[in-house]
Amino acid sequence: MSIAAVEVAERAGFRLRRSGNDHLLIAAAIALPCLALLIFFVFPLAMMLWRSLVADDGTIGFANYLALARTPGILKATLNSLTLGLATTAVCLSLGFVLAYTMTRTRVPGARIVSAVLALPMLAPSLVLGLGLIFLLGRNGLISGMLGKRIDIYGFPGLLIADVLYALPQAVLILKAALAHADARYYDAAEVMGAGRWRQFVDVTLPNVKFGLLSAGFVVFTVTITDFGNAAVIGGDYAVLATEIYNQVTGQMKFGIGAVVGLLLLAPTGIAVYIERVAAQRQFGGGAEGAVPPQLSFVPARDIPLSIVTGLATLSVLAVIGVVIYASFMRLWPYRLTFTLKHYDITLSGGYAPLWTSLLVSLFAAGLGTCLLFALVYGIRRLPSWPAKIVYLVAVMPVGVPGLVLGLSYIFAFNIAGSPLSVLYGSTLLLALCNFYHYHTQGFLTMVTGMRAVPPALEEAATCLGSGAAQVLANVIIPAMSPTLVSVFFFLFMRSMVTLSAVIFLVTPSLGIAAVSVMRLDEAGFVSQAAAFSTCIMAVVCTAALVMQLALKRLARGGRR
Amino acid sequence: MTLELDRLHKTFDDFTALDRISLKVEGSEFVCLLGPSGCGKTTLLRIIAGLLTQDSGRLLLDGQDLSAVPARERGFGIVFQSYSLFPNMTVAENIGYGMRIRKVERGKIAARVAELLELIKLPHLADRLPYQLSGGQQQRVALARAVAVDPRLILLDEPLSALDAKVRADLRVEIRELQRRLGIPTIMVTHDQEEAMMLSDRIVCMNAGRIEQVGAPQELYLKPATKFVADFMGSSNLLPTDWVRDAMPALLASRPQGADADFLACLRPEHVRLQPLASGEARVVDVTFLGNISRTRVAWKGRELMVQTAPVDGVTPGAAVAVSADAAGCGWVRA
Numbered sequence: 001m002s003i004a005a006v007e008v009a010e011r012a013g014f015r016l017r018r019s020g021n022d023h024l025l026i027a028a029a030i031a032l033p034c035l036a037l038l039i040f041f042v043f044p045l046a047m048m049l050w051r052s053l054v055a056d057d058g059t060i061g062f063a064n065y066l067a068l069a070r071t072p073g074i075l076k077a078t079l080n081s082l083t084l085g086l087a088t089t090a091v092c093l094s095l096g097f098v099l100a101y102t103m104t105r106t107r108v109p110g111a112r113i114v115s116a117v118l119a120l121p122m123l124a125p126s127l128v129l130g131l132g133l134i135f136l137l138g139r140n141g142l143i144s145g146m147l148g149k150r151i152d153i154y155g156f157p158g159l160l161i162a163d164v165l166y167a168l169p170q171a172v173l174i175l176k177a178a179l180a181h182a183d184a185r186y187y188d189a190a191e192v193m194g195a196g197r198w199r200q201f202v203d204v205t206l207p208n209v210k211f212g213l214l215s216a217g218f219v220v221f222t223v224t225i226t227d228f229g230n231a232a233v234i235g236g237d238y239a240v241l242a243t244e245i246y247n248q249v250t251g252q253m254k255f256g257i258g259a260v261v262g263l264l265l266l267a268p269t270g271i272a273v274y275i276e277r278v279a280a281q282r283q284f285g286g287g288a289e290g291a292v293p294p295q296l297s298f299v300p301a302r303d304i305p306l307s308i309v310t311g312l313a314t315l316s317v318l319a320v321i322g323v324v325i326y327a328s329f330m331r332l333w334p335y336r337l338t339f340t341l342k343h344y345d346i347t348l349s350g351g352y353a354p355l356w357t358s359l360l361v362s363l364f365a366a367g368l369g370t371c372l373l374f375a376l377v378y379g380i381r382r383l384p385s386w387p388a389k390i391v392y393l394v395a396v397m398p399v400g401v402p403g404l405v406l407g408l409s410y411i412f413a414f415n416i417a418g419s420p421l422s423v424l425y426g427s428t429l430l431l432a433l434c435n436f437y438h439y440h441t442q443g444f445l446t447m448v449t450g451m452r453a454v455p456p457a458l459e460e461a462a463t464c465l466g467s468g469a470a471q472v473l474a475n476v477i478i479p480a481m482s483p484t485l486v487s488v489f490f491f492l493f494m495r496s497m498v499t500l501s502a503v504i505f506l507v508t509p510s511l512g513i514a515a516v517s518v519m520r521l522d523e524a525g526f527v528s529q530a531a532a533f534s535t536c537i538m539a540v541v542c543t544a545a546l547v548m549q550l551a552l553k554r555l556a557r558g559g560r561r
Numbered sequence: 562m563t564l565e566l567d568r569l570h571k572t573f574d575d576f577t578a579l580d581r582i583s584l585k586v587e588g589s590e591f592v593c594l595l596g597p598s599g600c601g602k603t604t605l606l607r608i609i610a611g612l613l614t615q616d617s618g619r620l621l622l623d624g625q626d627l628s629a630v631p632a633r634e635r636g637f638g639i640v641f642q643s644y645s646l647f648p649n650m651t652v653a654e655n656i657g658y659g660m661r662i663r664k665v666e667r668g669k670i671a672a673r674v675a676e677l678l679e680l681i682k683l684p685h686l687a688d689r690l691p692y693q694l695s696g697g698q699q700q701r702v703a704l705a706r707a708v709a710v711d712p713r714l715i716l717l718d719e720p721l722s723a724l725d726a727k728v729r730a731d732l733r734v735e736i737r738e739l740q741r742r743l744g745i746p747t748i749m750v751t752h753d754q755e756e757a758m759m760l761s762d763r764i765v766c767m768n769a770g771r772i773e774q775v776g777a778p779q780e781l782y783l784k785p786a787t788k789f790v791a792d793f794m795g796s797s798n799l800l801p802t803d804w805v806r807d808a809m810p811a812l813l814a815s816r817p818q819g820a821d822a823d824f825l826a827c828l829r830p831e832h833v834r835l836q837p838l839a840s841g842e843a844r845v846v847d848v849t850f851l852g853n854i855s856r857t858r859v860a861w862k863g864r865e866l867m868v869q870t871a872p873v874d875g876v877t878p879g880a881a882v883a884v885s886a887d888a889a890g891c892g893w894v895r896a
Binding site: 183185186188189190191192193194195196199203204207208210 | 610611612631632633634635636637638639641643645646647648649650658659662663706710716
């Protein structure tokens with residue numbers, strides 16, 4: 001039938017204009033995003049690898065690697081980072097597991113509130129948590145004051161708490177997804193065979209979330225050792241790799257050593273990504289189709305302790321973020337708690353200009369990013385299988401590159417005198433691209449999932465009716481994908497507003513961004529102003545989140561009609 | 562062993578899943594709970610297993626009330642429709658799981674597992690993981706796992722439904738042999754009447770939360786008690802009394818007392834005979850040739866009859882035929 005239709009159309013001469021334009025469109029859809037991926041992701045990393053091998057005197061070899069080992073402080077910072085990373089991972093995994101388990105496997109009420117509160121740290125720059133901790137437990141902290149004694153929060157303890165609170169939501173998300181895969185039939189089988197609750201937990205629950213735990217562990221570890229904001233705000237004398245590498249590169253111009261550290265930081269995420277891929281293949285080999293969700297019951301001996309831990313963790317997150325907002329309106333923390341807006345009159349480091357820059361950068365990153373990702377996903381389907389596989393592989397690689405490393409690699413790629421690409425250095429466009437490629441993988445995978453939802457039959461029907469590629473795009477694909485496009489746009493926008501570690505290497509005195517401003521204000525001792533500035537960032541991001549929800553709801557309603 | 566269900570009742574919100582079910586399972590019999598989906602058979606099995614609790618009624622095992630005994634202490638073996646082998650354990654670990662929980666010593670577990678693997682004819686697959694097995698192999702392992710701990714009762718929840726026809730037929734035979742050999746009483750849930758007839762000593766035919774009839778397969782097939790059973794167990798001609806009185810008066814002999822509207826004659830297609838006869842009053846509507854047998858639809862005295870015979874020459878659409886019935890094969894069911 002469809003062949004007949006095409007033949008009729010051809011005989012009538014309908015196909016005449018088609019193929020030339022279509023090929024151009026498809027070629028552009030593939031070439032542009034791939035080229036951008038090469039220039040702004042592959043090239044910088046390659047440059048970093050190259051620079052790690054070029055010594056200061058121009059010889060090629062492993063001199064930088066040796067120099068790194070001899071650099072004073074680096075060894076200490078590495079050890080500190082590892083200790084901190086491991087401690088944070090341990091705490092985050094146990095706490096995250098308790099929270100995820102409580103939300104998915106028990107009937108403890110309030111799962112939605114917990115989810116909402118846990119989303120907060122992801123809507124703010126990481127250092128807001130450090131800032132909040134200082135307001136609570138610092139020298140002039142609320143709790144310190146109440147207890148009447150000085151708590152030394154700066155250094156390891158503060159960094160640990162801040163990093164745990166920052167990474168916890170991400171761990172909970174991964175673990176919730178892993179725990180949601182439960183199949184009641186395994187539990188029924190174990191139950192009838194005589195396994196008690198604990199046995200069932202050990203023999204059925206844990207093995208099923210093994211990969212979730214592993215992948216959450218690596219994510220937390222990586223986020224912790226590459227986080228810049230908290231280390232700068234609450235790290236005190238506790239030197240860690242992220243701050244040390246920043247000092248080496250921007251302070252002492254030791255690019256070679258910076259490149260080496262950047263490469264080393266690729267290892268843990270590399271392993272994490274690999275494990276996730278293996279897990280995806282292994283875990284559901286047994287055929288999870290038709291899984292029956294388990295019946296949830298209330299078991300006091302289990303659920304009461306779980307809800308207490310969950311409640312406390314949720315309250316801590318809420319308190320630490322809430323206190324930042326609260327303190328931003330208080331005249332003199334913590335001595336004169338009267339309402340004022342004076343901290344919002346920010347004069348230092350360019351006032352609100354960095355906020356507008358961030359907004360601009362984020363809009364760029366989101367707009368450009370959404371277009372490039374859409375084109376890539378649209379184009380990749382029309383590639384033959386093996387080139388498509390390669391493009392896919394490169395497109396999912398950025399998730400394995402921590403922001404800190406990506407930002408660092410941009411210096412090697414774009415801060416070269418005489419290179420035509422160096423015109424980008426110091427521009428908002430480069431900041432936007434850096435943010436986009438930092439979160440490229442997540443956006444890409446969302447886009448791929450969205451593209452799968454486009455009904456192929458509809459596309460073929462439109463083609464048989466004589467639509468060219470452009471019409472199919474406008475009439476079939478884009479309407480079906482609009483919720484995905486909205487989600488990806490806002491995802492990129494929100495991440496771009498709060499991220500710090502990727503762009504810290506790219507800001508210049510004349511080009512500041514919001515998260516950096518918070519850090520500078522805090523460094524300068526204007527803690528309340530830092531809080532005010534953070535509140536503004538959170539307000540922008542929360543507004544974006546709300547707009548996204550509204551837009552998605554609208555689209556869903558439109559789709560049903 | 563005697564399992565006694567005494568007026569078991571179960572509702573889900575407004576839906577009555579089980580309506581005062583009473584049943585006794587004794588000795589080492591193989592009992593099938595047969596019925597269409599939604600008839601309550603799986604609910605009943607889950608209550609027996611202890612995975613669900615009844616709203617009212619009692620469940621007695623050798624006189625002991627099981628209501629307060631959790632599933633894990635009942636000592637039953639269960640096999641589900643889709644395999645539910647633990648995906649992270651090997652075949653041997655799956656089979657030995659129940660024994661490990663009962664803290665049987667290692668050597669004994671290994672010996673028992675080896676013996677069972679031999680029994681299900683998969684000794685070479687001991688170290689495989691479930692996803693590396695075919696559906697039929699997985700179900701055999703699940704069966705071995707269920708019998709490993711010498712259960713007092715085996716429960717099978719549509720164990721063959723997810724398999725394709727050939728594997729299903731093979732495994733059906735194996736289940737029956739295994740059950741006979743072990744002599745463990747077994748209750749199986751199925752919606753497949755052929756499967757139920759092949760495997761069961763007794764069939765419990767269920768509909769809408771109630772038991773329609775309990776009996777040996779032959780009994781249910783030849784003497785269905787209700788219209789539902791007659792319909793569900795194979796095909797049948799259900800004939801009203803006044804029609805029978807007119808067309809086949811010989812069948813009235815076995816008719817119970819009662820008003821005309823109370824009973825229908827249930828005449829299986831294979832109990833109707835056809836004879837090509839020029840003066841015959843019946844007309845052939847169509848013939849479906851199935852090799853060794855033919856199914857013929859015949860119009861006679863305002864009704865259509867389904868007839869199953871060996872292929873008969875001269876029975877072609879439109880042909881005139883004489884129809885007669887085998888009175889011994891006729892049962893009467895409540896309308």
